[in-house]
Amino acid sequence: SQQGEEDPQALSIQEGENATMNCSYKTSINNLQWYRQNSGRGLVHLILIRSNEREKHSGRLRVTLDTSKKSSSLLITASRAADTASYFCATDSQGAQKLVFGQGTRLTINP
Amino acid sequence: GAVVSQHPSWVICKSGTSVKIECRSLDFQATTMFWYRQFPKQSLMLMATSNEGSKATYEQGVEKDKFLINHASLTLSTLTVTSAHPEDSSFYICSVRELGYSNQPQHFGDGTRLSIL
Numbered sequence: 001s002q003q004g005e006e007d008p009q010a011l012s013i014q015e016g017e018n019a020t021m022n023c024s025y026k027t028s029i030n031n032l033q034w035y036r037q038n039s040g041r042g043l044v045h046l047i048l049i050r051s052n053e054r055e056k057h058s059g060r061l062r063v064t065l066d067t068s069k070k071s072s073s074l075l076i077t078a079s080r081a082a083d084t085a086s087y088f089c090a091t092d093s094q095g096a097q098k099l100v101f102g103q104g105t106r107l108t109i110n111p
Numbered sequence: 112g113a114v115v116s117q118h119p120s121w122v123i124c125k126s127g128t129s130v131k132i133e134c135r136s137l138d139f140q141a142t143t144m145f146w147y148r149q150f151p152k153q154s155l156m157l158m159a160t161s162n163e164g165s166k167a168t169y170e171q172g173v174e175k176d177k178f179l180i181n182h183a184s185l186t187l188s189t190l191t192v193t194s195a196h197p198e199d200s201s202f203y204i205c206s207v208r209e210l211g212y213s214n215q216p217q218h219f220g221d222g223t224r225l226s227i228l
């Protein structure tokens with residue numbers, strides 16, 4: 001299956017700075033989801049944004065969705081060392097049960 | 112608490128061995144479960160969709176005779192890697208989705224790291 005693209009592939013910032021990750025996809029979607037994966041672990045759901053929504057917040061997370069550009073961004077504000085992980089976007093397309101994952105962004109927060 | 116339990120978390124075995132991985136939905140009934148494979152520093156690749164009481168749906172390029180999936184109850188799906196070889200070494204992750212899945216996230220197990228010697 002085709003996967004979306006995320007950029008950057010890797011991001012390293014200082015603690016306290018903001019981190020922005022971008023995701024692009026190819027098909028029409030019902031929603032777009034962001035997940036976090038700590039090394040060697042499963043995925044943890046962060047936030048889901050529906051196709052008719054443009055922005056969503058959850059704590060220090062802010063997600064935007066632009067369906068005309070088929071793109072989304074995840075912003076983590078005031079980053080912490082514990083935010084170090086890989087972040088994946090995944091699209092839930094109309095008529096399909098399955099998620100299609102992006103390539104992921106490996107985020108490193110330096111203390 | 113955990114919504115999905117995956118077992119075992121780590122397996123090391125000899126080439127030619129068959130390995131069974133279990134995925135249990137703890138909080139709700141799951142007519143559909145998903146099996147993914149992930150290679151180091153790569154994304155998740157969907158292998159198959161497991162359907163309770165019927166045959167699994169495999170993604171293109173995934174050998175159904177190699178990766179046997181059984182979804183015998185609404186809370187348990189198993190993936191058996193038959194006659195495993197070193198190239199089957201990977202991180203295998205399952206996920207579940209609640210009934211009426213539209214606009215709901217998937218819940219993932221903690222994964223199984225399979226190492227074939």
